[in-house]
Amino acid sequence: MTAQARKPWEIQKAVVFALFLRELKTRFGAYRFGYFWLLLEPMAHVILLSLLFYFFRDRALFGIDYPVFIVTGVVPFLMFKNITLRVMDGVDANRRLFSFRQIKPMDAFLARAMLDAFLGVTVYALILGGMAWIGLDVPFRDPFTVVFLIALLILAGLGLGMIFAVIGRFLPESKSLIRLAFLPLYFLSGIFFPVVIVPREYMPYLLWNPLLHVIELMRGAVFDSYHVLPEIDLLFPAMTTLVLLYLGLAWYRARRFALLTS
Amino acid sequence: MIELQDLTKSYRLTSGERRYIFRRLNFRFPEGVNVGVIGPNGAGKSTLLRLIGGIDHPDRGRVVTDQRISWPVGLSGGLQGSLTGRDSVKFVCRIHGASHEEMLEKIGFVRDFAEIGEYFDQPIRTYSSGMRVRLNFGLSWAFDFDYYLMDEVGAVGDARFRQKSRQLMEERISRSNVILVSHAMSEVARLCSVVVLLNDGQATLFRDVGEGIRAYEEMGAMPQQNRSRPRAGDGPKPPVPTGKRGPAGAGPGLLGGAPRQ
Numbered sequence: 037m038t039a040q041a042r043k044p045w046e047i048q049k050a051v052v053f054a055l056f057l058r059e060l061k062t063r064f065g066a067y068r069f070g071y072f073w074l075l076l077e078p079m080a081h082v083i084l085l086s087l088l089f090y091f092f093r094d095r096a097l098f099g100i101d102y103p104v105f106i107v108t109g110v111v112p113f114l115m116f117k118n119i120t121l122r123v124m125d126g127v128d129a130n131r132r133l134f135s136f137r138q139i140k141p142m143d144a145f146l147a148r149a150m151l152d153a154f155l156g157v158t159v160y161a162l163i164l165g166g167m168a169w170i171g172l173d174v175p176f177r178d179p180f181t182v183v184f185l186i187a188l189l190i191l192a193g194l195g196l197g198m199i200f201a202v203i204g205r206f207l208p209e210s211k212s213l214i215r216l217a218f219l220p221l222y223f224l225s226g227i228f229f230p231v232v233i234v235p236r237e238y239m240p241y242l243l244w245n246p247l248l249h250v251i252e253l254m255r256g257a258v259f260d261s262y263h264v265l266p267e268i269d270l271l272f273p274a275m276t277t278l279v280l281l282y283l284g285l286a287w288y289r290a291r292r293f294a295l296l297t298s
Numbered sequence: 299m300i301e302l303q304d305l306t307k308s309y310r311l312t313s314g315e316r317r318y319i320f321r322r323l324n325f326r327f328p329e330g331v332n333v334g335v336i337g338p339n340g341a342g343k344s345t346l347l348r349l350i351g352g353i354d355h356p357d358r359g360r361v362v363t364d365q366r367i368s369w370p371v372g373l374s375g376g377l378q379g380s381l382t383g384r385d386s387v388k389f390v391c392r393i394h395g396a397s398h399e400e401m402l403e404k405i406g407f408v409r410d411f412a413e414i415g416e417y418f419d420q421p422i423r424t425y426s427s428g429m430r431v432r433l434n435f436g437l438s439w440a441f442d443f444d445y446y447l448m449d450e451v452g453a454v455g456d457a458r459f460r461q462k463s464r465q466l467m468e469e470r471i472s473r474s475n476v477i478l479v480s481h482a483m484s485e486v487a488r489l490c491s492v493v494v495l496l497n498d499g500q501a502t503l504f505r506d507v508g509e510g511i512r513a514y515e516e517m518g519a520m521p522q523q524n525r526s527r528p529r530a531g532d533g534p535k536p537p538v539p540t541g542k543r544g545p546a547g548a549g550p551g552l553l554g555g556a557p558r559q
Contacts, residue, residue, distance in 0.1 A: 050394075054389050132377075
């Protein structure tokens with residue numbers, strides 16, 4: 037142990053790193069094919085939705101390979117969902133660790149967000165790389181925008197997860213409701229359909245979903261020929277992310293001691 | 299130096315009202331001595347330990363210290379069932395900023411102390427409760443602190459392990475100090491040179507251990523209703539997520555999860 041006192045950020049860095057490794061080990065150590073399951077969930081979505089699409093193949097898709105189209109929506113969505121829910125449960129899952137004074141709930145939030153961001157990005161790269169390798173068309177027209185959008189999803193998931201963690205502390209029942217809410221969100225975020233096929237009269241309501249904007253922009257950034265509607269806007273999800281992060285951090289700050297007492 | 303400044307700590311009862319453990323408590327721990335903290339059940343001994351350990355936070359006021367203070371000795375903090383004993387030692391090393399060499403040294407120390415053989419590389423959930431205790435204590439004594447926090451001395455394991463554990467503890471305490479919360483007055487008398495008596499939110503320092511214990515025992519003879527504020531025995535305990543209530547290191551509650559035999 038170091039003789040002189042460590043600086044706060046040095047402690048936090050060490051703790052987040054330790055928690056990251058621990059989460060990684062506990063997540064995958066238990067199953068023999070732990071890492072394999074990681075790819076299985078998004079692939080199951082891709083295969084099922086591709087089969088479904090096979091029967092509705094007359095839909096216009098601008099000459100885009102449908103499995104690739106699905107991946108660009110499903111994997112970022114699942115990453116966002118995993119980060120949010122993992123951060124939400126971060127306090128309960130690590131409760132015993134808070135007996136070490138160095139470890140605070142924020143460290144658990146950060147470690148979990150980082151781990152699921154890391155896993156999501158890895159899965160994204162692996163699946164898209166695999167698809168390009170077997171001959172599907174994966175143009176990656178605008179990689180910078182892709183990176184930016186993924187960063188937005190990570191930060192939004194962290195912010196939202198922290199908000200839910202605080203809500204869940206005072207209203208434990210809310211957690212199962214929040215988990216359920218991701219199902220309708222899945223259908224409303226354009227995961228398996230391009231927004232242009234939505235009838236005009238429903239469009240204004242659908243556009244209130246920031247996640248839809250991110251997914252659409254993601255398609256626009258990956259594919260050469262994808263038609264992004266003019267109503268789709270980068271500023272809206274970006275501002276939403278900032279607001280979520282602000283609320284999450286502020287609320288955490290105000291309630292950080294209450295989070296620790298069960 | 300460990301000093302409590304204007305310390306206020308309360309818990310909310312299920313009925314909604316607040317129960318105060320400490321109200322504007324000011325106290326300075328004497329330096330360089332082993333301190334025994336005694337008092338009746340519910341006086342806030344464990345809460346005080348948690349506040350000093352930085353695990354719990356006061357409503358108002360603060361704990362000021364320039365000392366390195368341990369986590370409660372023998373507590374199974376980071377020991378998660380799915381991690382192996384070795385990984386748990388690594389984890390605790392990492393959060394304490396140990397270098398690679400230090401980490402290897404701690405791993406060796408804990409492995410030798412715990413004497414759990416090949417189980418050291420098995421998930422902790424497969425341990426017996428005795429094995430967990432050995433690992434927990436090994437982990438605590440592997441690190442150097444100015445103050446070790448102890449909630450009961452915890453006489454656990456077989457006679458030989460107890461003997462070894464005791465020797466190691468005494469060796470550590472000869473270099474550092476301990477703040478011991480205990481109901482076992484013989485332990486307090488043996489290990490500590492001053493006593494802090496907690497009662498009714500007040501802390502009284504006794505420089506003479508025997509005198510402190512006598513004061514406690516006289517008080518302990520009095521029934522509950524003698525206290526100034528109504529404090530029913532069924533009032534909720536302060537929340538203790540780790541469930542350390544029994545003798546430290548003894549119950550499955552302390553270790554989290556039912557031990558598998």
